[in-house]
Amino acid sequence: MMGVNDPTGLGENSGHTGIRLENVSKFYGEVLGINQVNLEIGPGITSLVGPNGSGKTTLMNLVSGLIAPTEGRLTILDVEPTHPESMFRQVGYCTQFDSFPRGVTGRVFVRDTLRIHGYSLKDADDLAMAAIEQVGLTKAADRKADGYSKGMRQRIRLAQALAHNPRVLVLDEPLNGLDPMARAEVIAIFREKADQGMHLLISSHILHEVDMLSDRVVFISNGYIVAEGQIEGVRNEVTEQPLQIYVRCDRPAELAAQILQRSEPTEIQMHDDGGGFHLRTRRANELYDLITELVVEGGYRLEGIGPADENVQAVYQYLVGDEGVA
Amino acid sequence: MSVAETEQTPSKAMPQLPSGVQLWRRQTQALVMISLRKALTGRRSLAYYAVAAAPVLIMLVLVVIKRPGGEPLFSTLGDARRAYAMIFQTVMLRGLIFFGCVGIFTTLFRGEVLERSLHYLLLSPLRRDVMVVGKYLAGLSLAIFLFCSSVMLSYLLIYPSFGISRALEDLTSGPGGGQLFAYLSVTVLACLGYGAVFLILGLLFKNPIVPAGAVLGWESLNFLLPPALKKISVIHYLKGMVPLPMSEGPFAVVAEPPSVWLSVAGLLVLTVAVLALASFMLRRFEIRYGDD
Numbered sequence: 115m116m117g118v119n120d121p122t123g124l125g126e127n128s129g130h131t132g133i134r135l136e137n138v139s140k141f142y143g144e145v146l147g148i149n150q151v152n153l154e155i156g157p158g159i160t161s162l163v164g165p166n167g168s169g170k171t172t173l174m175n176l177v178s179g180l181i182a183p184t185e186g187r188l189t190i191l192d193v194e195p196t197h198p199e200s201m202f203r204q205v206g207y208c209t210q211f212d213s214f215p216r217g218v219t220g221r222v223f224v225r226d227t228l229r230i231h232g233y234s235l236k237d238a239d240d241l242a243m244a245a246i247e248q249v250g251l252t253k254a255a256d257r258k259a260d261g262y263s264k265g266m267r268q269r270i271r272l273a274q275a276l277a278h279n280p281r282v283l284v285l286d287e288p289l290n291g292l293d294p295m296a297r298a299e300v301i302a303i304f305r306e307k308a309d310q311g312m313h314l315l316i317s318s319h320i321l322h323e324v325d326m327l328s329d330r331v332v333f334i335s336n337g338y339i340v341a342e343g344q345i346e347g348v349r350n351e352v353t354e355q356p357l358q359i360y361v362r363c364d365r366p367a368e369l370a371a372q373i374l375q376r377s378e379p380t381e382i383q384m385h386d387d388g389g390g391f392h393l394r395t396r397r398a399n400e401l402y403d404l405i406t407e408l409v410v411e412g413g414y415r416l417e418g419i420g421p422a423d424e425n426v427q428a429v430y431q432y433l434v435g436d437e438g439v440a
Numbered sequence: 441m442s443v444a445e446t447e448q449t450p451s452k453a454m455p456q457l458p459s460g461v462q463l464w465r466r467q468t469q470a471l472v473m474i475s476l477r478k479a480l481t482g483r484r485s486l487a488y489y490a491v492a493a494a495p496v497l498i499m500l501v502l503v504v505i506k507r508p509g510g511e512p513l514f515s516t517l518g519d520a521r522r523a524y525a526m527i528f529q530t531v532m533l534r535g536l537i538f539f540g541c542v543g544i545f546t547t548l549f550r551g552e553v554l555e556r557s558l559h560y561l562l563l564s565p566l567r568r569d570v571m572v573v574g575k576y577l578a579g580l581s582l583a584i585f586l587f588c589s590s591v592m593l594s595y596l597l598i599y600p601s602f603g604i605s606r607a608l609e610d611l612t613s614g615p616g617g618g619q620l621f622a623y624l625s626v627t628v629l630a631c632l633g634y635g636a637v638f639l640i641l642g643l644l645f646k647n648p649i650v651p652a653g654a655v656l657g658w659e660s661l662n663f664l665l666p667p668a669l670k671k672i673s674v675i676h677y678l679k680g681m682v683p684l685p686m687s688e689g690p691f692a693v694v695a696e697p698p699s700v701w702l703s704v705a706g707l708l709v710l711t712v713a714v715l716a717l718a719s720f721m722l723r724r725f726e727i728r729y730g731d732d
Contacts, residue, residue: 180559181726196723202565213557215478229470230564232463237455274560279454 132156132313133177133282138186140172146337147172151186153339155315158329159308162317163430169337170317171210174286177315178207190282203231206275207284212267214259220246220270221255227274245277246270250299264291272300282313289323301327325426335434349424355432356380357398357424361405362390362417372408377401392422464570471566471574472581475548479582484543484551491540492586495532499524499597512601517610520598521619525684528591528623533678537587537630538656544583545638546648548575549722558727569719576639576715583631591627595620619683626681633674633707636714643721663688667695674710677703 133155140147148169164170175181176188179195179202188194193201214223221242228238246255249269254262259270268291275283288304289297304327308314318324324331325345332342341348349357362385363369370382370391379401381394395401398421409416423429457463479485502523505513514520552558561571599607610616637655641648659675670676670693679685680697698706 178563180562182724198562199565199567202563205563207559207563209559211556211559213555215482215557217481226470226474227560227564229474230467230561230566232457232466232470232565233455234466241455 132191133315134187134189135176136187138176138183138188140169140176140181141184148176148334148337151339153332153342155313155332157308157311157313159304159314159316159327160330160332161324161328161426162315162332162334163319163321163324163426164334165319165434168334168434170334171286172337173334174207174284174315174317178205178284180207203278204280205282205284206278206280208271208275208286208288210286210290212271214262214267216260218259219256220251220259220262220266220273223259223270224274224277228277231278241277242273245273248276248303249273250296265293265296268292269296269300272303276303276307280312283307283315285314285316287317287319289318289320297323321425321427321430328426331426331429333430333433340433341429345426345429346421346424349421349429352429352432355423356394356396358392358394358422358428359398359401359419360390360392360422361419363409363419364415364417365412366390369405369408369412369414372412373401373404376408377404390417464567467566467570468574468577471561471571472578475575475578476582479544479578484547487543488540488582488586491536491543492590494536495527495590495594496597498527498531499594503597503600514598514601517598517602517606517616520601521615522684524595524598525682526686527594528626529679529682529686532587532591532594533626533630533682534660534675536590537583537627538634538659540587541583541631541634542638542648542652545576545579545635546642546652548579548639548642549725550642550646550648553727562725562727568722569716572639572715572719572722576635576718579639580631580635583635584628587627587631588624591623592620595623615683622681622683626678629681629704629707630674630678632711633677636711637674640714640718640721643718643725664693666693670695671698671706674707677706 133153135151135153138151138153139149146169151173162170162173172181176183176195177190179198182195190201191204193204195201218226221239224242224245225235225238228241229235231238233241243252243255246252249272251266251269251273254266259267262270268288272285272288275285285304289300292300301323304314304316308329316324316328328345330342330344331348333340333348341352361369366384366389370384370393373379373393374382377395377397377400379393379395381392383392385391393401402419405419408414423432458466479488502513507513514523549558552561564571566574596607599610602610607616611620638648638652641651641655645651659673662670662673662675665673676695677698681700681703685697
């Protein structure tokens, strides 16, 4: 497994243990859920990506205590899931599944959860409305929840998970069913919570959104963690795949020819519009230096240069393939 | 990197929660109220109401039916009481209350799994024993409300043929009041005992109907069991408390019925033991609604 230790730069020094899995395995009879997972998740947004059947939901369910590990140890903020009365004061879990009792409004749905936490009716109602306001559902709060649209259901579940102000938030496909505006709003909520020091673990198969919102990514495939860390770090460790760099400039063919003369890129591919090229190399730093030198020497007008595959989508393809993602 | 702070900044001041027993009491109360609201307004509620209404309808029919000469079906209050005793012990105790408890208590947890809503509870900061007690009390309140109402209304229907003053006299100074109290007590104890048994069956089995059928068989054949085995049943403790015991036929193995106090204590011990086991099981309970 590849890994970048403490990619947030905070985990080790912050005093938070966050979510910690030590040699955690889960088997359903003889079927593997996840195997020998070691993982530490610090504050910020960590996304869990993998194809269907990879073990994402198993990992989420383990973290939330809905299922127990067959082997290994799991703690959240130093508390084991066998102590739900302590753990769920600090953890909010937004599942993919919902079921609203008949006739219950969004407000009552969130309030009921808080009442089970032990809050008085008034406190529960105040907290419920604050959470509902946070997810932008105030106007629909007193409508029956079973009549909500998919996006509204997603948001009311998020309100329920947030309402008790947890320090750890586990979200299973939280952006499903949301329209672009709602997605932007929800992502902003996640960002705000992460900035406040909350630990967010998000599973998603929408990779460009994972790219946009994550501080770090955990790649899971066939029950194993295949890589984890900040995406740049993970990409750098995929050494068998040469790094892809794009260059946009005037006279791209001339610059590409000069690069070929003075370096050994694995591959150069001109863009269809003739305004640039992609090249692949195993020695990215040297190549960046060379391009800088050539641009200065040759007086090229550089429009853009940068890594073309330092994103979740590309890394996912290298590590897992193109199965089951959007 | 956008994580700016190492300690989480509270985004809102959270109200204080009570602790210890006060917290558990508040959580239990909330769970009972929420579960009761769900049961009384959910899809199954009509079935519960129908089961509870059945004895009342039976008694109404018996009140309306006349003998060929126009005489009421029950010529004396004694006849009416014996008829009620038979209906209570056969139709109500072994039938409607039994099946009503199957419906109410097996669905306390299994129903939530089927509706994909149990995770809301399992993800709450709720001790598993508090959860079991809360759910059980919700089921018990519903069962007692339904079946005690049913017993009371159906019992009062033995009186219309004899007039209000006779009814009042029987209930206040005659044996009627005591018998009604005994029937209500047996009903409460039946809900208590069967409730505990069916709650655990709902946790143990994905389809609790088959084991519930086995329990029905065991309870029905109780009269044939040797005295030692009779004690491992709910009906054994209830039979000794009914005001007018029925004959169990020539093949029955006769055993001394337990005293009232032993019956009450026995059913309470059974309930506590089953709830403790249910709490233990719930700590190891896993739910998976879907695959990865």
